[in-house]
Amino acid sequence: MVDEELNHIIHRARRGDKEAFAQLVNRYKGHVYRYAAGMLGDRMDAEDVSQEAFIKVYYSLSGLDNEYAFSSWIIRIVSNLCKDRLKKRAKEQRLRDEPDEAIADRHLPDPLEKLSIEEAMARLTVDHREILLLHEVQGYRYEEIADILEVPLGTVKSRLFAARMALRKELGKEDRG
Amino acid sequence: MIEHPEDQLSAYLDDELNAEERQRVEDHIEECESCQALLEDLLVMQSELAQTFRQIQEPAHLEVRVLQSISEEKIPTAAEKGWAFGFLMMVLTFGIFWFLSGSVLVKLIHGLLKLTAAMVYAASHFILSVPVLTGLTVVLSSVILAVSAYSLRRLLQTTAN
Numbered sequence: 001m002v003d004e005e006l007n008h009i010i011h012r013a014r015r016g017d018k019e020a021f022a023q024l025v026n027r028y029k030g031h032v033y034r035y036a037a038g039m040l041g042d043r044m045d046a047e048d049v050s051q052e053a054f055i056k057v058y059y060s061l062s063g064l065d066n067e068y069a070f071s072s073w074i075i076r077i078v079s080n081l082c083k084d085r086l087k088k089r090a091k092e093q094r095l096r097d098e099p100d101e102a103i104a105d106r107h108l109p110d111p112l113e114k115l116s117i118e119e120a121m122a123r124l125t126v127d128h129r130e131i132l133l134l135h136e137v138q139g140y141r142y143e144e145i146a147d148i149l150e151v152p153l154g155t156v157k158s159r160l161f162a163a164r165m166a167l168r169k170e171l172g173k174e175d176r177g
Numbered sequence: 178m179i180e181h182p183e184d185q186l187s188a189y190l191d192d193e194l195n196a197e198e199r200q201r202v203e204d205h206i207e208e209c210e211s212c213q214a215l216l217e218d219l220l221v222m223q224s225e226l227a228q229t230f231r232q233i234q235e236p237a238h239l240e241v242r243v244l245q246s247i248s249e250e251k252i253p254t255a256a257e258k259g260w261a262f263g264f265l266m267m268v269l270t271f272g273i274f275w276f277l278s279g280s281v282l283v284k285l286i287h288g289l290l291k292l293t294a295a296m297v298y299a300a301s302h303f304i305l306s307v308p309v310l311t312g313l314t315v316v317l318s319s320v321i322l323a324v325s326a327y328s329l330r331r332l333l334q335t336t337a338n
Contacts, residue, residue, distance in 0.1 A: 018244060034230050136226045160187055160188075
């Protein structure tokens with residue numbers, strides 16, 4: 001029932017109905033914004049990227065093949081925008097700082113430092129952060145993630161495990177023998 | 178040494194294992210305390226992560242801003258179209274003008290060239306017919322030639338130095 005309603009909204013938005021498009025943004029803004037916030041670790045940047053993503057969606061909605069795949073399609077758009085922004089940020093950082101300071105994300109965790117989940121996430125690699133957000137926050141199944149990231153199912157499984165272990169390490173919970 | 182199916186634990190947590198794999202992991206957990214602890218850790222972390230991000234509030238009027246940007250972006254497009262139209266009209270006007278006045282312009286240039294040639298011819302005739310003027314022209318030409326040769330030499334010397 002909900003899906004039917006959503007497809008109807010998408011269908012109207014595709015024909016240029018701005019009110020339908022506003023409904024679509026309203027429905028997906030949380031989904032898009034939380035993903036961007038997790039990837040970028042910055043609320044202002046996340047807002048910019050979300051806005052950019054929806055503008056892109058507006059102009060490319062006619063190219064959407066399958067209305068049922070809207071959710072993963074929009075995530076793919078915001079994911080690409082986030083990665084572009086992260087690359088730009090890394091480039092700016094390289095220009096500003098000493099070469100060895102550019103990879104602050106890879107710094108070893110201080111055993112005495114207690115990080116919040118968001119801080120720990122910011123220290124992970126882009127791939128690990130991305131897969132954790134897709135699974136734990138957005139709630140996608142392995143098969144859907146494989147489709148979004150265009151990687152085999154086995155890669156999703158192993159990458160998610162590695163990401164969880166990396167996050168656990170950053171949070172300082174790695175104390176078992 | 179016991180082999181811990183740690184990577185399988187993650188998929189077990191997500192209910193992404195088939196029945197056989199699931200059974201194998203469950204059998205192992207029952208026996209292995211460290212894997213039980215790891216599973217517990219992963220569970221806690223999973224719920225903390227979801228909770229943290231659920232608390233993030235999305236921007237209240239994002240849809241308004243998005244629609245605003247879309248309409249703002251459309252205005253320059255319309256203006257661009259206006260510019261393109263204006264440019265096209267200008268080219269068209271010049272084209273029509275050129276087509277209509279082209280033959281007149283060609284005739285005008287042709288006439289001017291003929292007039293210049295005739296004037297050069299008349300001037301040379303006039304110079305040759307008056308002996309004083311001929312001598313003067315020859316002297317003047319020689320002086321100009323000498324000065325040119327001298328300044329060219331100087332110029333070449335300066336460049337070489």
